[in-house]
């Protein structure tokens with residue numbers, strides 16, 4: 143009895159080291175661009191003058207190179223109709239992408255979006271990004287898994303926590319200056335995650351963007367973060383949103 147109670151108390155004890163303070167940031171809209179409102183945005187990144195986007199839904203999933211100014215696809219490759227597209231990221235000359243259920247990942251050549259192989263992984267696929275030479279995968283659980291992108295063997299994992307508590311449903315991912323930024327599914331927040339610890343260290347409330355985009359309903363959630371590292375531009379959008387935004391974070395404290 144006493145032992146059971148002690149265990150229950152231990153479970154509620156704070157971690158040995160106190161969780162880090164979470165920085166809150168405001169934002170400003172720098173400019174907005176058209177976004178195809180039929181795109182169920184699942185993955186987004188910037189490379190060499192263009193956005194790359196993966197979309198979901200069975201029979202409608204694709205990976206595409208987009209023109210920023212018009213939002214139109216300059217090239218695209220569909221996924222098999224029995225696969226639900228999820229996150230994508232760039233690894234060298236490849237795009238690596240995952241799918242929701244079934245554990246199938248894809249590689250495409252970035253120059254022409256032609257298929258360049260597939261791979262398997264355990265569990266669900268949500269978001270992906272490259273941190274250094276490791277591919278990071280979110281899967282709906284609070285864990286982020288780190289893989290060798292060449293072999294897709296798992297190297298390590300961390301648990302995402304906010305104020306010490308695990309946070310599930312980490313969705314689309316983006317790496318900015320070695321830190322992982324993420325959408326949290328069904329919320330209007332993006333968060334910054336320390337890849338070494340999994341701790342959420344920054345939080346941005348983007349609910350104002352959803353209103354500006356005229357997006358309502360549970361499926362039209364904020365999703366999609368892309369970072370233009372050269373010009374230091376941050377892009378965000380949402381599923382079925384008619385707009386994509388360049389934003390600047392401000393007043394982080």
Ligand SMILES: [Ca+2]
Nearest residue numbers: 186315316367
């Ligand atoms: Ca991204």
